[in-house]
Amino acid sequence: MAERDFLRWAIGRSGARGTAFAVMTLMVILEDFTAFAVGCDGPNGRVACCPECGRNGVPLEEPDGIFYVHTQASEVLSDGMLTEPRDCCRVNRAAG
Numbered sequence: 524m525a526e527r528d529f530l531r532w533a534i535g536r537s538g539a540r541g542t543a544f545a546v547m548t549l550m551v552i553l554e555d556f557t558a559f560a561v562g563c564d565g566p567n568g569r570v571a572c573c574p575e576c577g578r579n580g581v582p583l584e585e586p587d588g589i590f591y592v593h594t595q596a597s598e599v600l601s602d603g604m605l606t607e608p609r610d611c612c613r614v615n616r617a618a619g
C-alpha cells in the first residue's frame with residue numbers, strides 16, 4: 524500500500540472510530556524524494572533533478588519562486604494532514 528493511500532486509510536479509520544491518539548503516535552512520515560527516480564510521480568508532482576544541488580526532488584511552484592523539495596514530513600493531525608518541506612532548494616525562476 525502506498526504511503527498516501529495508507530494515510531487516507533488511517534485518517535478514515537481515525538474519523539470513524541475517534542482513535543486520534545493511535546494515529547498521532549504512528550503518523551509522522553518522512554518522505555525522501557532523493558531516493559526516487561527521475562520521472563516518478565511524487566505526492567505533489569513529478570520527480571526531477573534539482574538544478575541547484577543535483578539531487579532528485581519534486582519541483583513546487585510558489586509565488587516567489589520554484590522550490591525543489593528533497594525531503595518532506597507528513598504529519599497526520601486530528602483534522603487533516605500537515606505536510607511541510609524539511610529539505611528543499613530554491614531555484615531561480617529565470618534559470619533555463
Ligand SMILES: [Zn+2]
Nearest residue numbers: 573575576612
Ligand atoms: Zn536541491
